[in-house]
Amino acid sequence: MTIDTSDDTPAVEPSAKKTPRPRNRKAQIITVAREQFGRRGYHGVNMEDIASAVGITAGALYRHFPNKQDLLAQAILNAASSITATLDDVDPEDSASNCLALFRYCLDNDFRAVLFDQEARHLAPERRAEVRTAVQSVPARIADALRSERPDLTTADADLLAWAMSSVALSPARHRTTLPRKRLESLLLELCERLRSAPIRHDEEIPAEEAYVSGFAHASRRETLLTAAISLFRRRGYQSVTMDDIGAAAGMASSSIYTYFAGKAEVLQAILVRGTESLRMGLVQxxxxxxxxxxxxxxxxxxxxxxxxxxxxxxxxxxxxxxNLPEEAQSQSRTAQREYIDEWVHLLGTDTHETRTTVLAAIGLVNDLSRLRHLHTRPRYRDEIEELALRVLGVRTA
Incomplete structure (x- = not known):
């Protein structure tokens, strides 16, 4: 039995006229796509989901965007354009004001850190380059302000600090917090100030480290498969990789893979267990x-x-x-990550919302800056990332 809560008024007045198409339909689609991609990732969303959320048919959506890749590119380009337009109203020589504007935009638009996510890897190379240029325009505004405030900074140094400050300004979008907005604003400005004033050391001129590949292979075929899967998942994303891809990368026949893993989800779970254990062992040591x-x-x-x-x-x-894991495995992964973060919070001495937000900002900074390939050309980039994370935590470095 259901309870009828309606009255006798028709929900929609009958009309022979066709409802006109909104002039801003394309903008509506992009807004919804940004939210969907930000929350669920590229592979977690299909065009039908977006069409349904907008209130149109999939066919109508395809009239605006030929495929999901194009829609993803437009969503990221739109986000970058919206942010730079917001920064146009800010003092171009004040890095703190730029960071505050970025933070407010992040919260007001439920912005899920699109600029730092890996979703652009799903784009074709030419679109990826276009998106990268647009995304770089955001920290470039902060870098310009830093150069005005600190003439001692080189262009490359200002770029490093600008990316770090952008990461901190966007960090609240990636986790839940119960901090009141004013307190959160105050904390984020303090963390950005710690980065803005960070000294940049230029020691002896040494070449940037190059990635070294030993050429040695695992004796264990299971480990060979996991290593191949890690590389593929990082470059292409879990959903884009098949078991055949993993076998081919490992130099094994497809039929042999199932001797070690029942399926791709089991491969992913083994990788996540390895990642969790490596963090735990690093912490212990x-x-x-x-x-x-x-x-x-x-x-x-x-x-x-x-x-x-x-x-x-x-x-x-x-x-x-x-x-992409089953719910129980996801829950275990979240618990392990929470326990790891708790250790950082404990080291800072006070378990408050401010402390936890600070820790998450520092961890996010390490994640974000480690992904930026152009920073790897800096001779001390690994040390610099660590020093900036420590400054966020309030630990002064030499």
């Missing part, structure tokens, strides 16, 4: 060798940054792909 609270924080940040930047790192997959 860091705490065992620490001589003070500051030393412990430095060692923990170092262990995390090293894990994230390792060529065979599972950490990025742990962050980005855990939603």
């Amino acid at each position: 860091a705490l065992a060798g620490a001589r003070s609270r500051e030393d412990a924080l430095a060692l923990v940040v170092h262990s995390y940054a090293s894990a994230v930047s390792a060529p065979d790192s599972a950490i990025g997959i742990l962050i980005e792909e855990s939603t």
Whole structure:
């Protein structure tokens, strides 16, 4: 039995006239697509989902956008354009004001850190380059302001600090917080100020480190498969990779893979277990060798940054792909990540919402800056990322 709560008034007045198409339909589609891609990722959304959320048919959607890749590109380009338009109203020589405007835009638009996500890897190379240029225009505004405030900075130094400040300004979009908005604003401005005033050391001129590949292979075929899967998932995303792809990358016949793993989800779960355990072991070793609270924080940040930047790192997959696991496995992964974050919070001495937000901003900074390939040309980029994360945490470095 259902309860009828309607009255006798028709929901829609009958009319022979056709409802006119809204003039801003394309903008509506892009707005919905941004929200959907930001929350669920590229592979978690299909064109029918977006059409339904807009209130149109899939056919009508395809009249505006030929495919999902094009819609993703337009969503990211639109986000970057909207942000730069917002920054046009801010003092171009004040980096703090630019960061505050970026933060407010992030919250007001339910902006899920599209600029730092890996969704652009699903685009064709030419669209990816177009998107990258648009995205870079956002930290470029902060970099210009930094150069006005700190003439001592080189263009490359200002770029590094601008990306770090952008990461912190956008960090609240990636996690829940119960901090009142004014307190959150105040905290984010303080964290950005710590970065704005960060010294940039130029030691002896040494070449940037090049990634070294030993050429040695695993004796274990299971490990060979996991290593191949990690590389593929990082480059292409879990949903774009098949078991045949993994077998081919590992140099194994497809039929042999199932001797070790029942399916792709089991491969992913094994990778995430590895990532979680590597973080836990790094934490244990860091705490065992620490001589003070500051030393412990430095060692923990170092262990995390090293894990994230390792060529065979599972950490990025742990962050980005855990939603592809069964619910129980997702819950276990979230618990493990929460416990890891708790250790950082404990080291800072006070378990408050401000402390937890600060820790998440520092971890996000390491994740974001480690992904930026152009920073890898800096001779000290790994050390610099760690130093900036420590400044966010309130630990002064030499």
